Amino acid sequence: xxxxxxxxxxxxxxxxxxxxxxxxxxxxxxxxxxxxxxxxxxxxxxxxxxxxxxxxxxxxxxxxxxxxxxxxxxxxxxxxxxxxxxxxxxxxxxxxxxxxxxxxxxxxxxxxxxxxxxxxxxxxxxxxxxxxxxxxxxxxxxxxxxxxxxxxxxxxxxxxxxxxxxxxxxxxxxxxxxxxxxxxxxxxxxxxxxxxxxxxxxxxxxxxxxxxxxxxxxxxxxxxxxxxxxxxxxxxxxxxxxxxxxxxxxxxxxxxxxxxxxxxxxxxxxxxxxxxxxxxxxxxxxxxxxxxxxxxxxxxxxxxxxxxxxxxxxxxxxxxxxxxxxxxxxxxxxxxxxxxxxxxxxxxxxxxxxxxxxxxxxxxxxxxxxxxxxxxxxxxxxxxxxxxxxx
Numbered sequence: 001x002x003x004x005x006x007x008x009x010x011x012x013x014x015x016x017x018x019x020x021x022x023x024x025x026x027x028x029x030x031x032x033x034x035x036x037x038x039x040x041x042x043x044x045x046x047x048x049x050x051x052x053x054x055x056x057x058x059x060x061x062x063x064x065x066x067x068x069x070x071x072x073x074x075x076x077x078x079x080x081x082x083x084x085x086x087x088x089x090x091x092x093x094x095x096x097x098x099x100x101x102x103x104x105x106x107x108x109x110x111x112x113x114x115x116x117x118x119x120x121x122x123x124x125x126x127x128x129x130x131x132x133x134x135x136x137x138x139x140x141x142x143x144x145x146x147x148x149x150x151x152x153x154x155x156x157x158x159x160x161x162x163x164x165x166x167x168x169x170x171x172x173x174x175x176x177x178x179x180x181x182x183x184x185x186x187x188x189x190x191x192x193x194x195x196x197x198x199x200x201x202x203x204x205x206x207x208x209x210x211x212x213x214x215x216x217x218x219x220x221x222x223x224x225x226x227x228x229x230x231x232x233x234x235x236x237x238x239x240x241x242x243x244x245x246x247x248x249x250x251x252x253x254x255x256x257x258x259x260x261x262x263x264x265x266x267x268x269x270x271x272x273x274x275x276x277x278x279x280x281x282x283x284x285x286x287x288x289x290x291x292x293x294x295x296x297x298x299x300x301x302x303x304x305x306x307x308x309x310x311x312x313x314x315x316x317x318x319x320x321x322x323x324x325x326x327x328x329x330x331x332x333x334x335x336x337x338x339x340x341x342x343x344x345x346x347x348x349x350x351x352x353x354x355x356x357x358x359x360x361x362x363x364x365x366x367x368x369x370x371x372x373x374x375x376x377x378x379x380x381x382x383x384x385x386x387x388x389x390x391x
Contacts, residue, residue: 011132017187018125019144021085024177025118026148027155028089030256031173032111033230034156034249035095035166037238043101047235047363051355054231056105060112061344068120069337077124077333078188082181084118089170089177096167116344120337125189127325127332138322139266139315146260146314153256157249209329214383215320216342218279221376222316224346225286228370229255229309232354232363236293240363241302251293254303255310262314275319276384283378285312290371294364309374316377317343346373 040050071080091111098104126141152173159169233251237243243250269278289308292301320339327335354366 011129013187014125014189015129015133015137017184018122018129018189019141020180020184021081021118021122021188022126022141022145023148024085024180025088025115025122026145027152027173028092028177029115029230030149030152030252031156031170032092032095033252034153034160034234035169036231037234037248038160038166039095039098039104040235043098043104045101046359048355048359049101050235051352051358053101053104053108054355055352056108057112057115058227058344058350060109061116062341063109064113064116065120065337065341065344068117068340069331069334071117072121072124072333073331077121077128078190080117081121081125081188082185084114084121085177085181085185088114088118089174093167093170093174096165096170116340120333120340123321123325123336124333127321127336128189130322130325136267136270136322138325139263139270139318142314142318142321143260143263143266146256146263150253150256150260153249153253157246157253160249161246209327212324212327212330212335212338213342214380215324216339218377218380218384219317219320219339219343220346221283221373221380222286222313222320222346223343224350225290225309225370225374226259226313226317227346227350228354228367229306229313231350232366233306236363236367237299237302240297241299243299243302247299250299251302251306255306258307258310259314260310262311263318266315266318269315270319275323276381278315279319279381279384280378282312282314282316283375283381285309286374286377287371288312290367290374294367294371297364312374 036050036054039045045053068080088111091107091114094107095104095111098107122141126138130137155173156169158164159166229252233255234248237251238248241251266278285308289305289310289312292305292308296302296305320343321336324335324339325332330338350370353369354363357366357369
């Protein structure tokens with residue numbers, strides 16, 4: 001009994017520690033997203049120019065993707081997670097120093113690289129902990145990421161409303177993150193065990209099978225919507241909704257709030273209704289929320305649309321990552337890296353596509369395209385059962 005209790009306590013401690021690193025990643029990402037309108041104004045960027053600049057972030061993520069699985073196999077997910085979690089917020093602090101567009105592009109390139117290395121390493125740890133628990137807990141980890149995103153958006157809204165500079169804002173986040181890393185890094189999983197070791201000598205590049213491709217495409221449809229909300233919701237509220245300055249980030253805050261809530265309820269919903277039903281319902285909610293924002297570009301309606309989009313995207317990525325970690329043909333870190341490679345193309349295409357369409361037409365037409373892609377989650381989820389059975 002005492003041995004069992006000790007094991008359970010250790011698992012709980014590992015779960016809390018890894019959850020903290022999800023929180024660190026979430027608050028760092030959302031802090032940047034909350035100040036995009038300010039950076040856009042500072043550098044006098046057009047919608048198309050902003051889209052081009054935002055292109056650098058997913059490019060950085062894609063550059064690091066081939067490295068992530070290999071680095072975890074070579075050094076372990078713990079070491080990579082700690083390093084990435086240190087450099088990710090440090091790069092955030094550099095953003096306000098960009099005095100020209102090309103400088104911002106370079107900083108965002110590295111920002112994206114550290115973001116992805118943090119993402120793959122922490123999800124690899126989460127997959128391992130979920131395997132040790134023997135039940136679905138992945139959504140709760142991503143719930144902490146979303147909770148952090150909500151906190152970061154709320155903090156950003158406070159700083160924006162009180163005209164606090166992005167430098168002071170980002171430095172404050174960096175200090176908070178430093179305290180969390182120092183306090184919890186030692187409690188992450190010290191070594192990779194079980195399935196993570198079975199392919200420690202795997203090749204640098206592994207070709208995804210049909211199962212991993214399908215998961216990647218489902219995540220692609222979701223993440224292009226999630227990324228669009230992060231990068232463009234503030235601009236949408238500023239230019240289309242014509243929200244007062246203190247409400248410009250309200251849409252993003254609302255989106256993050258329901259995304260966090262949905263993820264904390266996600267494990268229960270997945271157990272109760274099943275992955276396929278939740279995925280199909282999620283795509284419908286994403287499309288519905290975006291259509292409300294497009295058809296009714298008024299503050300209350302736009303906020304309601306953001307709330308629906310948040311619920312819709314909440315469980316898609318946790319479910320996809322959880323399924324990828326159970327791949328029968330690839331080890332978890334390589335399956336996660338493959339799914340991330342496919343899905344992050346959504347982040348790669350989303351920002352510039354929205355910017356270019358907005359430049360020649362309007363942001364509302366840009367969001368219409370994103371709504372259509374969001375519904376792709378529903379359509380692709382219909383094929384999941386067949387592919388899963390074949391795998």
